[in-house]
Amino acid sequence: MTIDYSLIIQELNPIKIIQETAQVKELSLDYYYFSPILEKKLQDKIADLIVIPTSEEEVLKVAQICVKYHIPLTVRGAGTGNYGQCIPLNGGIVLDMTEMKKIKWIKSGIACVEPGIKMSILEKETKKQGWELRMIPSTYKIATLGGFIGGGSGGIGSINYGQLRDRGNLNRVRVVTLEKEPRIIELQGDETQQINHAYGTNGIITELEIPLAPSYNWVEIIVIFKDFLSALKFGQTLADSDGIVKKLISIHANPIANYFNSLNSYILNGEDCALLSVDENSLFALQKLVKEFEGKITYQENLEKNKTFSLIEFTWNHTTFHARKIEPNITYLQTFFFSLEKVEEMYNYFGDEVMMHIEFLRVGGKAIPAGLQLVKYSTEARLNEIIKYHEDNGAFIANPHTYILEDGGRKHIEPEQLKFKKMVDPYGLMNQGKMRSWES
Ligand SMILES: Cc1cc2nc3c(=O)[nH]c(=O)nc-3n(C[C@H](O)[C@H](O)[C@H](O)COP(=O)(O)OP(=O)(O)OC[C@H]3O[C@@H](n4cnc5c(N)ncnc54)[C@H](O)[C@@H]3O)c2cc1C
Known part of the structure; x- marks a missing residue:
């Protein structure tokens, strides 16, 4: 069915829209190009229209119009996702949520907000009451909370609170559906798993309630070591030292620190460091x-004192960001190793082709090393070989070179989540092409 957008625009009035091609193009893409595979597949994808709601009522109106005309709808936060999560595969409307950014309330360690709030702005407010966010991605300065829940997994703070998907890290959400008669539903506790890391395929989040963590006076520290294994073992011991309060343990094998221009005076020769x-x-x-x-x-x-840089912006996937600025052919992996021996094995096997970058985080109550290794990309076949070698040898890869939910970290969609999708998006309009089990 051809969609007459002039009619749609009239119906959307007075909701803010963007039609100008360059802006539409910019707001249709994210950081997909960290992957050479996704770069080829997604660079030409573009929405027909960007719509920027400022309230839940406006979101509901957009949902009604999308259902009425069967328009594909892709929700977008700040567009810092890495797997083309908010890139529309079949055109349609991109719903930019960044104007829905109200903080509704903060009390007793809980915050209730609209999804377009930037995490850095929210945290500034929670800190006034002695609280901070339990975990943030390294993009926290610009990324939205709704986008983090929809497409993120964890980050700085995950050493204490695990990943977003862990029970207790999300209290409640309000979601607008794309049913025949779109409506607002509320999900509490475990029910919120339906929209957690669902790439916006299961409804539009319009409000979130998240638990917070007590705020500390964080000191950022660089430690250099004589070799990688000392740095790695130090990282695990610190992760297991329950009496030391920490939020970030990021380990980088030599020569990764050479990519960190602003840190050159502290890590002179790319030494193995934490x-x-x-x-x-x-x-x-x-x-x-x-x-x-x-x-x-x-x-x-x-x-709080260093206004020029924070170490946060050299860790998690910012490590890849800095490396790519110097060597644009560098890409990355996301790996759960579960043991130091496995890290050591891969470190020795691949050498500089796969440079070892480890973040420690809590999984199932245990601190484990997770890799965001830097890969010197040569060909797609070689990248797949590297992934396969890891998988064949007991490391779990959450593949960052796919936009399909099931081929990334999720591996499969729970039947309840599919059932939920059938209810909230029966016409399959939301972020089309991202959930294989729905498409098939
Ligand atoms: C340099 C760099 C470093 C990064 N570091 C980390 C990291 O440490 N940890 C981490 O987890 N990720 C990381 N990321 C990925 C990304 O930045 C984060 O996941 C971020 O939180 C995404 O937020 P966003 O607002 O940009 O979301 P977007 O990229 O705009 O959206 C992400 C997904 O959420 C969906 N979505 C957005 N808003 C809504 C809504 N209101 N309702 C329903 N669905 C919605 C979108 O459809 C999309 O599928 C990094 C990315 C880069 C480029």
């Missing part, structure tokens, strides 16, 4: 631990 965030009251204990592993602290600064 980038950390530790509570100021844990510094004494940390220094002892550093000594035990023969490390050397080369940088130490209170997060």
